[in-house]
Amino acid sequence: MATYSTNEFRSGMKVMLDGDPCNILENEFVKPGKGQAFNRVKMRNLMNGRVWERTFKSGESIEAADVIDLDMEYLYTDGEFWHFMKTDDSYEQVAAGASAVADCQNWLKEQDIYQVTLWNNDPIAVTPPNFVELEVTDTDPGLKGDTANGGTKPATLSTGATIKGVPLFINIGDVLKVDTRTGEYVSRAKT
Amino acid sequence: MSEWRPSASIEHLQQRAGLLAQARAFFAQRQVVEVQTPVLASHSVTEPDVQSVQVPGYGYLQTSPEYHIKRLLAAGMPSCYQLGPAFRHGEQGRLHNPEFTMLEWYRLGFDHHQLMHEVADLVDLMLGPKPYQRLSYADLVGDAKERPRGALDLAFAEACEGLTPGRFFITDYPADQAALARINPDGQTAARFELVIDGVEIANGYWELQDPEEHRQRFATDAEVRQQRDLPRMKVDEAFLAALTHGMPACAGVAVGFDRLVMLAVGASDLSQVLAFRGA
Numbered sequence: 001m002a003t004y005s006t007n008e009f010r011s012g013m014k015v016m017l018d019g020d021p022c023n024i025l026e027n028e029f030v031k032p033g034k035g036q037a038f039n040r041v042k043m044r045n046l047m048n049g050r051v052w053e054r055t056f057k058s059g060e061s062i063e064a065a066d067v068i069d070l071d072m073e074y075l076y077t078d079g080e081f082w083h084f085m086k087t088d089d090s091y092e093q094v095a096a097g098a099s100a101v102a103d104c105q106n107w108l109k110e111q112d113i114y115q116v117t118l119w120n121n122d123p124i125a126v127t128p129p130n131f132v133e134l135e136v137t138d139t140d141p142g143l144k145g146d147t148a149n150g151g152t153k154p155a156t157l158s159t160g161a162t163i164k165g166v167p168l169f170i171n172i173g174d175v176l177k178v179d180t181r182t183g184e185y186v187s188r189a190k191t
Numbered sequence: 192m193s194e195w196r197p198s199a200s201i202e203h204l205q206q207r208a209g210l211l212a213q214a215r216a217f218f219a220q221r222q223v224v225e226v227q228t229p230v231l232a233s234h235s236v237t238e239p240d241v242q243s244v245q246v247p248g249y250g251y252l253q254t255s256p257e258y259h260i261k262r263l264l265a266a267g268m269p270s271c272y273q274l275g276p277a278f279r280h281g282e283q284g285r286l287h288n289p290e291f292t293m294l295e296w297y298r299l300g301f302d303h304h305q306l307m308h309e310v311a312d313l314v315d316l317m318l319g320p321k322p323y324q325r326l327s328y329a330d331l332v333g334d335a336k337e338r339p340r341g342a343l344d345l346a347f348a349e350a351c352e353g354l355t356p357g358r359f360f361i362t363d364y365p366a367d368q369a370a371l372a373r374i375n376p377d378g379q380t381a382a383r384f385e386l387v388i389d390g391v392e393i394a395n396g397y398w399e400l401q402d403p404e405e406h407r408q409r410f411a412t413d414a415e416v417r418q419q420r421d422l423p424r425m426k427v428d429e430a431f432l433a434a435l436t437h438g439m440p441a442c443a444g445v446a447v448g449f450d451r452l453v454m455l456a457v458g459a460s461d462l463s464q465v466l467a468f469r470g471a
Contacts, residue, residue: 007281029284032351033385033395033448034370035344036240037281055345058281 003061006039014046014067021046021065023120029058046117046124065119074108074117082108084116084123094124107132107162107180112162130178134158134187137176139166198469206466207453210317213309214274214294214449223296223380224254224271227454228259234428237413239420242280244289253276255446256295257371258456264297265434274449278410285461286451288469297444303398306443307360310386310394312369318388318456327363335365353453355390370404372397388455396445403435
């Protein structure tokens with residue numbers, strides 16, 4: 001397996017630390033003028049999402065992680081696994097467990113494309129696009145002129161997710177554009 | 192298309208030009224002579240934690256003008272300074288660049304305390320006056336005895352980063368971190384100081400060691416450490432030792448990271464903002 005030296009560390013590089021694959025976020029060079037050199041590295045543990053800060057002696061090497069991000073099409077869930085298919089016409093499928101899909105469950109729509117992170121070919125994370133379009137399956141009928149809630153109401157989407165800040169004019173069956181980073185309503189999708 | 196634009200803004204580069212002129216005027220007023228010594232030379236520093244850039248067939252890009260300026264002093268040059276490029280292999284980051292501008296000067300008859308006052312005068316001129324605090328190395332990291340050097344260096348670096356805001360002179364380094372400073376009469380500490388401003392290491396100065404034999408011993412220690420760490424072997428600069436044997440007058444000297452000072456003066460946080468071109 002390849003290794004990377006601290007002076008090769010760049011943000012986005014995937015390395016192994018304490019047995020988990022990590023994504024390097026920042027690499028700061030620290031050196032007193034007459035003293036030894038260090039690299040203070042911030043990285044995200046891709047298994048649990050936590051950000052770790054570690055200090056290495058400059059020139060130290062650590063193992064590279066076999067991690068790739070692939071665009072894949074979401075097919076269906078059998079309740080235990082969520083099945084995705086490669087988009088390279090290979091029809092190859094992977095099954096992601098609940099810990100990999102995590103919050104992305106709220107935004108999964110069949111036949112849409114998601115980024116699946118594979119570690120040694122196993123899916124460890126699923127990332128939705130920044131914006132998804134989902135249908136409203138339940139929301140109170142909005143009365144014109146009702147501004148008690150600042151003119152908005154919650155709505156339940158086809159995935160089961162509930163979002164807030166939906167304008168009163170939205171009805172069941174409308175398709176909404178949602179920002180997956182904040183979980184907020186953006187607009188009514190043009191149909 | 193290739194990135195061709197400067198890394199610093201034109202405004203910062205104009206401010207930098209003003210600061211260069213200000214520094215030169217400061218020394219002219221004090222009758223400190225500007226000198227220019229080789230940037231490319233056959234020998235370079237032996238210190239294990241300072242790596243030189245080797246130029247095949249020629250020698251090394253200099254990590255500091257120290258050896259050459261001391262040879263000038265031994266030959267009769269009065270107090271003098273050099274303001275120009277210095278190079279350190281492998282140093283790259285927000286506060287490091289392999290090529291940087293060093294302002295190094297030597298004052299005949301000064302000790303390190305007098306020199307600290309002069310450093311403060313220059314900094315006050317360039318950044319505006321502010322008070323200075325004095326701290327010892329032990330104030331920052333505790334007792335250095337029996338602790339591995341690597342752990343100490345990291346603790347020291349982190350303690351310095353924490354010295355913000357404010358201007359701090361750090362003194363009384365452990366004797367084994369004297370570099371080319373005299374050892375204090377206590378036998379435990381070195382007559383060495385550093386200046387840290389807002390968490391950034393700005394200057395490193397010594398009451399200069401004069402004894403050629405002690406130099407030779409320190410170089411031998413450096414060579415041992417280099418061998419243990421598998422670092423390139425550095426030949427001892429015999430011309431430098433010959434100059435010391437001839438006799439270098441008592442003096443104190445200091446090196447200032449000029450780019451870092453410019454960075455603080457313009458309110459920047461990264462050297463890229465004050466270097467015309469970074470990594471080009």
